[in-house]
Amino acid sequence: MHIDGFWAVVPAGGAGTRLWPLSRSGSPKFLHDLTGRGRTLLEQTRERLAPLAEDRVLVVTGERHRAAVRAQLPDLSAEAVLAEPSPRDSMAAIGLAAAHLERQAREHDQDLVLGSFAADHVITEPDIFQDAVRRAAAAAREGWLVTIGIEPTFPSPAFGYLQQGEPLPGGAGAHRVRQFVEKPSVPVAEEYVASGEYRWNAGMFVARPQVLLDLLAEQDPDFAATLRAIAAEPDRLGELWPRLPRIAIDHAVAEPAAAAGRVATVPGDFGWEDVGDFDALGSLLGDQDRVQVLGDGDAVLARDASGVVVPASGRTIALIGLDDVVVVDTPDALLVTTRERAQDVKQVVAALKERGRDDLT
Amino acid sequence: MHIDGFWAVVPAGGAGTRLWPLSRSGSPKFLHDLTGRGRTLLEQTRERLAPLAEDRVLVVTGERHRAAVRAQLPDLSAEAVLAEPSPRDSMAAIGLAAAHLERQAREHDQDLVLGSFAADHVITEPDIFQDAVRRAAAAAREGWLVTIGIEPTFPSPAFGYLQQGEPLPGGAGAHRVRQFVEKPSVPVAEEYVASGEYRWNAGMFVARPQVLLDLLAEQDPDFAATLRAIAAEPDRLGELWPRLPRIAIDHAVAEPAAAAGRVATVPGDFGWEDVGDFDALGSLLGDQDRVQVLGDGDAVLARDASGVVVPASGRTIALIGLDDVVVVDTPDALLVTTRERAQDVKQVVAALKERGRDDLT
Numbered sequence: 001m002h003i004d005g006f007w008a009v010v011p012a013g014g015a016g017t018r019l020w021p022l023s024r025s026g027s028p029k030f031l032h033d034l035t036g037r038g039r040t041l042l043e044q045t046r047e048r049l050a051p052l053a054e055d056r057v058l059v060v061t062g063e064r065h066r067a068a069v070r071a072q073l074p075d076l077s078a079e080a081v082l083a084e085p086s087p088r089d090s091m092a093a094i095g096l097a098a099a100h101l102e103r104q105a106r107e108h109d110q111d112l113v114l115g116s117f118a119a120d121h122v123i124t125e126p127d128i129f130q131d132a133v134r135r136a137a138a139a140a141r142e143g144w145l146v147t148i149g150i151e152p153t154f155p156s157p158a159f160g161y162l163q164q165g166e167p168l169p170g171g172a173g174a175h176r177v178r179q180f181v182e183k184p185s186v187p188v189a190e191e192y193v194a195s196g197e198y199r200w201n202a203g204m205f206v207a208r209p210q211v212l213l214d215l216l217a218e219q220d221p222d223f224a225a226t227l228r229a230i231a232a233e234p235d236r237l238g239e240l241w242p243r244l245p246r247i248a249i250d251h252a253v254a255e256p257a258a259a260a261g262r263v264a265t266v267p268g269d270f271g272w273e274d275v276g277d278f279d280a281l282g283s284l285l286g287d288q289d290r291v292q293v294l295g296d297g298d299a300v301l302a303r304d305a306s307g308v309v310v311p312a313s314g315r316t317i318a319l320i321g322l323d324d325v326v327v328v329d330t331p332d333a334l335l336v337t338t339r340e341r342a343q344d345v346k347q348v349v350a351a352l353k354e355r356g357r358d359d360l361t
Numbered sequence: 362m363h364i365d366g367f368w369a370v371v372p373a374g375g376a377g378t379r380l381w382p383l384s385r386s387g388s389p390k391f392l393h394d395l396t397g398r399g400r401t402l403l404e405q406t407r408e409r410l411a412p413l414a415e416d417r418v419l420v421v422t423g424e425r426h427r428a429a430v431r432a433q434l435p436d437l438s439a440e441a442v443l444a445e446p447s448p449r450d451s452m453a454a455i456g457l458a459a460a461h462l463e464r465q466a467r468e469h470d471q472d473l474v475l476g477s478f479a480a481d482h483v484i485t486e487p488d489i490f491q492d493a494v495r496r497a498a499a500a501a502r503e504g505w506l507v508t509i510g511i512e513p514t515f516p517s518p519a520f521g522y523l524q525q526g527e528p529l530p531g532g533a534g535a536h537r538v539r540q541f542v543e544k545p546s547v548p549v550a551e552e553y554v555a556s557g558e559y560r561w562n563a564g565m566f567v568a569r570p571q572v573l574l575d576l577l578a579e580q581d582p583d584f585a586a587t588l589r590a591i592a593a594e595p596d597r598l599g600e601l602w603p604r605l606p607r608i609a610i611d612h613a614v615a616e617p618a619a620a621a622g623r624v625a626t627v628p629g630d631f632g633w634e635d636v637g638d639f640d641a642l643g644s645l646l647g648d649q650d651r652v653q654v655l656g657d658g659d660a661v662l663a664r665d666a667s668g669v670v671v672p673a674s675g676r677t678i679a680l681i682g683l684d685d686v687v688v689v690d691t692p693d694a695l696l697v698t699t700r701e702r703a704q705d706v707k708q709v710v711a712a713l714k715e716r717g718r719d720d721l722t
Contacts, residue, residue, distance in 0.1 A: 021679075301709055304702075316694045316721055318382075318709040321702035325683070327695075333677045334690055336697055341665075341682035348662055348679040360677055 003137050005112045007101055008053040011093040012061040012119035017346045018277040021333035022310055024361055030119035031068055034275050036294050041120045042072050048126045052133055060093040085241045091252040092244040099231035102209035113140045115206040124271030132268040136206035139174040144264040145257050146206040149199030151269045155189035160201040168264055177263040180255045202272055215257045278326040279342035282308040333360050364498050366473045368462055369414040371406055372454040373422040373480035378707045379638040382694035383671055385722055391480035392429055395636050397655050402481045407434050409487045413494055421454040446602045452613040453605040460592035463570035474501045476567040485632030493629040497567040500535040505625040506618050507567040510560030512630045516550035521562040529625055538624040541616045563633055576614045639687040640703035643669040694721050
């Protein structure tokens, strides 16, 4: 049950710093199996999109990760993995794919719609996800920039939110988006959730390639023109890419377009987790009263302990008398902290960078 | 200022199970630097005894550790390191040395005194220690079995105690020992300390070799006779050793001899620590509000943390938001626990043995 003319765009970037030392710039989060299902986040993302897009998938990743991405997704052609010469945030990554698809649509007179989905999120109910994407694609064909709004399960201060407006006429459950709001404080997030009007912005955008690029052009004509120039002459990628601004698609397009009444949303009532840190990983893995092992359970001996243990070095780990602890054991670096302090892991990475330990970060 | 005719006997045994994974049967506690001074406990023991015994030192250790002991104490002759064919506890180890020394005293018509001191204790004031041994040796020449009683600094339930009796006439501070008592409960230990009559039994015994063996013979004539037979015919060690009982010198000799009024004690008011577990190691290393690193401090990045970290694998260790934590990182095994649970480390070792992981224990 694929969607006609639907292309899945998968930006695969970001070091996942708060998941250090498992995730690093050289081996980022999306290349890891963080669910214990034997499949990496990237592999799971591709599998989730296959029923919608078949082989119409474009992964956009850094030069240094291109080989790893191709190794994990051997069914994709070489052309399906676009390499960014340097990190330029999500607008450039998704915009590059959009420019290629816009060109292809014009050359072959096709009606294409693209949907962009991060390579490192976990979705526990793929059927419901696929349903939401189908509804989003239908609205996108009407010319909307469509985002999937995740039903918030708690007042998280870690995500951006979107405010839902009136239903679209004949929009099969799609609503106008009034505004996007950045990560709120917990009290504000509580108001959002209580109001029933707000949903999490999971960065899932569905649109015609031309709609997306035209919206970008309204804000930054040079940006859109440069992306279109690269699509016209792919050999100029190395020359033109460094000129692109580093900006997220949310700020570059979604926020101004929402203010102009051009964004719609469809509800996504599936389980979603961005696994931003080891606390989130603990929630994902389950039972809070036990030690959750991501990897070989036989490598861990736990007594009177709970938390998350990642044995990724082949060594035996003994854990006694600690609750909500986080132990991540890799061949060259060890992290010991608590789920409560999971956000502070990025400070360690910053400190290591200051010390010039690029080998570890 | 050595003591005439004084021999230091150093039983070097015990796996130090509660210091796993640093200390193991294949690499026991006494072979490690647990003080951060760049010298192992065995090396420090030998240095502490040198002013008293010069090169009159006998180390008694297991076959498998003989090479390591000799490598750490290169100034000792091959004959100075006695190898036990199998572990037989402290009476056999010290008794073997005593039997050799008794024989030598007789053959050369010498008046010898031996003092036995564990290879894996830490003594922070060696001058005061050496003074106590001198006074103990003087009482030993009068025919006493003399033990050095450590001034207790807190009501520890982890040590045995001895009860001091009346002063010996002309004994220069030596007292009779009324009794030895096994590890008490904390309330009982509190009474002991409050009474001022009790001291810690640190297993330091000083006596003429013949006095020690005769006291043993009173309890177990075969045991003493077998030790003397080995000293007479060293080639029979392998044949006779397995017949020896596994018993501590405290039970085999000290307790019954005290009951018979044959044991004296001199006070030892020096800093003493048996470093039995990682909590004791933490106390030894100092400041309780910081992370104490035994090893390369540059390998550890700590934030809002306190406790003991042993980086013994060359890896970088990051520690965030944990108090009184214990992290011991070796090439094949990692321990994460708290100082409070330090005693339970031996349960992990037992569990690993049950799993047949002799490679790790």
